[in-house]
Amino acid sequence: MFLLREKVSTKKQLNYLRKIKRNIFFLKDSVDVFNDIFGWIFLFNIIFGVSRSLIHLDLIVQRLNGFRNGTNNFKSTLSFLANISVVFIFWMEFVSIALICDEILKEFDTILTLVSNLVMNLLENDEVGLFFNA
Numbered sequence: 001m002f003l004l005r006e007k008v009s010t011k012k013q014l015n016y017l018r019k020i021k022r023n024i025f026f027l028k029d030s031v032d033v034f035n036d037i038f039g040w041i042f043l044f045n046i047i048f049g050v051s052r053s054l055i056h057l058d059l060i061v062q063r064l065n066g067f068r069n070g071t072n073n074f075k076s077t078l079s080f081l082a083n084i085s086v087v088f089i090f091w092m093e094f095v096s097i098a099l100i101c102d103e104i105l106k107e108f109d110t111i112l113t114l115v116s117n118l119v120m121n122l123l124e125n126d127e128v129g130l131f132f133n134a
Contacts, residue, residue: 046094053090056083 063080066072 046097049090049094053087056087056090059083060087 060080060083063076063083066076
């Protein structure tokens with residue numbers, strides 16, 4: 001943040017910028033490796049959860065038809081409530097994962113905006129221009 005308020009002119013600040021640049025590239029490589037390793041697992045878990053919740057939704061609809069036909073007993077009511085709770089748990093997990101991913105994207109957009117503002121403010125200095133072109 002201090003880089004946005006002051007012009008970069010000292011070697012210490014330039015070294016700090018180089019460290020930031022190196023860390024951002026390291027973070028990008030780490031995210032790529034993480035996505036290569038765990039991306040398919042996340043995808044298959046989501047597919048499994050959606051298919052499982054569809055199975056439970058089918059069971060809920062069947063139980064509702066049983067309730068309408070008058071076959072209402074404690075076991076079917078308990079099974080109905082269990083299926084509803086399983087569907088609710090699956091979909092709460094999906095929603096929480098989607099919200100977390102959305103927060104990550106928002107944070108990335110914030111970082112990208114800050115970096116672009118920093119670049120716009122610092123292009124006046126020749127050393128900084130050489131730094132970003134290198």
